[in-house]
Amino acid sequence: MTRIAVIDIGKTNAKLALVEGETLAEIAVVTRPNRPLPGPPWSHVDLDGHWDFFLHHLSAFHAAHGVDAISVTTHGAAAVLLDDAGQVAVPMLDYEHPGPGDLAAEYDALRPDFAQTGSPRLPGGLNLGAQLHWLLHSQPDLAARIAHVVTYPQYWGWRLTGEMASDVSSLGCHTDLWDPWQGRFSELADRLELAGKLAPARRANEVLGHLRPDLAAGTGLRPGTPVAVGIHDSNASLYPYVLGRQRAFSVVSTGTWVIAMAMGGDRMPLDPARDVLVNVNALGQPVPSARFMGGREFELVRNGSDARPTDADRAAVLSRGLMLLPAVEPGSGPFQGRAMRWTGDAADEAARMVALSWYLALMTDTCLRLIGARGPAIIEGPFGRNPDYCTMLATLRPEGVQIAASATGTSAGAALLCMDNGAAPDTRPVTPDPALAGYAADWAAVVEGG
Known part of the structure; x- marks a missing residue:
């Protein structure tokens, strides 16, 4: 058996998972x-x-189970700036820090058009280029101190192996720095005077290097343990299906962000004003995508509630027509700038949870429609364990909805980078509920009416 340790950093949690390469099952997880x-x-x-x-946990995993390889996946909109000695030149900016917004007008004059990058203009530091622009202007001596810029997964690869790279999926995650159609850096790299400092782009499934001898000695891992280049987390969810499916499909990666990615769908004009963008998969292929901050919205609205709705709760929400309208997080997603509102008062926490789950499914369907998704939609991540979300989405998607067997697709996809062969993970279909169709139509009519 091949056992792969996966460094998996989302916006909310950092995780180390040990994945069995042949089955993609998680053997151990710490967060x-x-x-x-x-x-x-x-x-x-x-x-x-x-x-x-x-x-610490690499050492523990190896002692308990053995570790044969290491892979890395992280959230996007992130990079680390290194000096000549390979040390961090400045603290790594949190992409939700408001600073880049202070120079928005100046940055807008520099960034390439959506037609070149497939990257929409996003608020704050969600465009990596905006972060770099702000850092360079807020720290006048920084330009002279930067020797290398590495995307976030590859920072960990650098520390593990001493080898530098960026990966195409992280560069293709609304950075403004990548031209997905030509497979090269965009004009922004030159405009920021970083063209010679951005680490070379590599495919995520290549071997970046091998574990440094001192780290092997400290952790007990085998000297020469291979480390994959690494991948953007949403693309990690997509990767197993890119390898294992030939017909059109979409993957809905759920976490802090809900990101819908379409492979082989209808050609659609992509509207950057609705948070539609072009991601780049592990093989370097452009992938029409749309997103909203669904996991964040879920946590904000549920406000700590663990209510478990019953069929009676669902029937009550349907009969009253209780709806949550967008947008809970107005700074991103297909309904940016709108203020969240309820169409009525929830009778209790269970009713609120039903309407919230249906809202998230309706938002996901909106994203899938915006990118021309065809074929089954595969739900990866925690929303796959929400039956109300899954049933509503299945009702809206005539070509079907499937749930991934793995509780988190990012770790499995990242582990697969280390395998010579791999099949798509097992999925199971979700049964639609025709009784929800009228509710969905009413929600769409209200939302489209503004």
Whole structure:
């Protein structure tokens, strides 16, 4: 058996998972919160805290089970700036820090058009290029101190192997720095005077290098343990299906962000104003995508509730027509700028949870429609365990909805980068409920009416 340790960093949690390569089953998992550290100089990622956590548990995983290879997947809109000695030149900016918004007008004059990059203009630091622009202007001596810019998965690869790279899926995640049609850096790299400093782009499934001897000695792992280049997390969810499916399909990666990605769908004009973009998969192929901050919205609205709805609760929400309308997080998604509102008062927490889950499914369907998705929609991640979300989405998607067997597709997809051969994970179909169709039509009519 091949056992792969996966460093998996989402916006909310950092995780180390041990995955069996042949089955993609998770053997062991440990997590820690991915809480940004406060300034000075700005809100930043706890790189050293994560590093100590990963090394400790790599050692424990190897002692208990054995580790044959290491892979990495992280959230997008993130990079680390290194100096000549390979040390962090400035703390890694949290992409939700408001600083880049202060220079929005200046950055807008620099960034390439959507037609070149497939990257919409996003608020704050959600465009990596905007982060880099703000950092360079807020730290006048920084340009002279930067020797290398590495995308986030490859920062961990650098620390593990001493080899530098970027990966095409992270560069293709609304950075403004990548031309997905030509497979090369965009004009922005030159405009920021970073063209010679951005680490070379590699495919995610290549071997970046091998575990440094000192780390092998410290963790007990075998010297020469291979480390994959690594991948953007939503593309990690997509990767097993890119390898294992030939016909049209879509993957809905759920976490802090809900990201819908279409393979082989209808050609559609993509509207950047609705948070539609072009991602780049592990093989370097452009992937029409749309997204909203569904996991964040879920946590905000449920407000800690663990209510478990019954059929009576669902019937009550249907009969009353209780709806949640977009947008809970108005800064992103297909209904940016709108204010969330309820069409009535929820009778209790269970009713609120039903309407919330249906809202998230209706938002997901909107995203899938915006990118011309065809074929089955495969739900990856925690929303696959929400029956109300899954049933509503299945009702809306005539070509079917399937749930991935793995509780988190990112770790499985990242592990597959280390395997010579792999099949798509097992899925199971979701049964639609025709009784929900009228509710969905009413929601769409209200939303389209503004």
